[in-house]
Amino acid sequence: MNIEIANRLVNLRKRNHLSQEALAEKLGISRQAVSKWERAEASPDTDNLILLSKLYHVSLDELLKTEEDPDGDEKQDPEMPVPEEGGRPEGTFAESREAKMAEEGREENRKEETEEKSKDSGKNKEYVNIGLEGIHVKDKDGSEVHIGWDGIHVNDKKKGEDVQIDKGGVFINGKKYEGWKISWLWSFPFTAVICIVYLLIGFMFKAWHPGWLLFLLIPVWYSFVSSVRKGNASLFAYPVLVTFVYLCAGFWLGIWHPAWMLYLTVPVYYFLASRLSST
Numbered sequence: 001m002n003i004e005i006a007n008r009l010v011n012l013r014k015r016n017h018l019s020q021e022a023l024a025e026k027l028g029i030s031r032q033a034v035s036k037w038e039r040a041e042a043s044p045d046t047d048n049l050i051l052l053s054k055l056y057h058v059s060l061d062e063l064l065k066t067e068e069d070p071d072g073d074e075k076q077d078p079e080m081p082v083p084e085e086g087g088r089p090e091g092t093f094a095e096s097r098e099a100k101m102a103e104e105g106r107e108e109n110r111k112e113e114t115e116e117k118s119k120d121s122g123k124n125k126e127y128v129n130i131g132l133e134g135i136h137v138k139d140k141d142g143s144e145v146h147i148g149w150d151g152i153h154v155n156d157k158k159k160g161e162d163v164q165i166d167k168g169g170v171f172i173n174g175k176k177y178e179g180w181k182i183s184w185l186w187s188f189p190f191t192a193v194i195c196i197v198y199l200l201i202g203f204m205f206k207a208w209h210p211g212w213l214l215f216l217l218i219p220v221w222y223s224f225v226s227s228v229r230k231g232n233a234s235l236f237a238y239p240v241l242v243t244f245v246y247l248c249a250g251f252w253l254g255i256w257h258p259a260w261m262l263y264l265t266v267p268v269y270y271f272l273a274s275r276l277s278s279t
Helices: 003-015 020-027 031-039 044-055 060-064 097-121 183-187 190-206 208-230 239-255 255-276
Strands: 127-131 134-138 144-146 151-156 161-166 169-172
Touching: 003 031, 003 044, 003 060, 020 031, 020 044, 044 060, 190 208, 208 239, 239 255
Parallel strands: none
Antiparallel strands: 127 134, 134 144, 144 151, 151 161, 161 169
């Protein structure tokens, strides 16, 4: 990636009042991928270039143009004095446009570079850290696993894979992964299956009661699929599941007490679900 193009991406993003996180969300990629583009460490693929041109309302030629003409000669800036033979002008000529743009890009990414250097300095250190922010494990080869409120991040140095799972989806090496689909779960005729099973155990075993408890699994199933599709654990019908387990424990095992204590886990579940969805 040409440094001039990289810093043009920085300027276009700022001009459109977008943060790296906001741009990454619009493109369906990770923030780290955007950061690498703007540091000229990686290049957007064709699909992302097209999305960027549409988002910024510029053509691909304007997005990718450089200060060199087709013959390879550098174009002269109209505001830049023409150098004399055997000499070099001072002022704006010495401070080229590319240097200015590069400085702007470096300033924004300086913090991230510092963090990366800090990680590299402890590359050969192996440790496990468990705290309020989550669990962080680092292997001696530099591989890392972080599990926290914001999701799961795995950096496998041996395989060269960087996997991040959060509320935005699954990202592999900075690209959103669309391979895992659960649409078939929603279309699965779960209600029909429950009705058939209920009739079978009713006619074969005369277990009409408490076989009717199977119908409580219908909202449990569809709420589970919905919560996974939308990435919101609060949509799961956890109280219905607790009721199903409680009634099964009461009817089959006769432990109405202390099985009722299962209901105490309901507020705990929604507290944790709200924390996960808010991060």
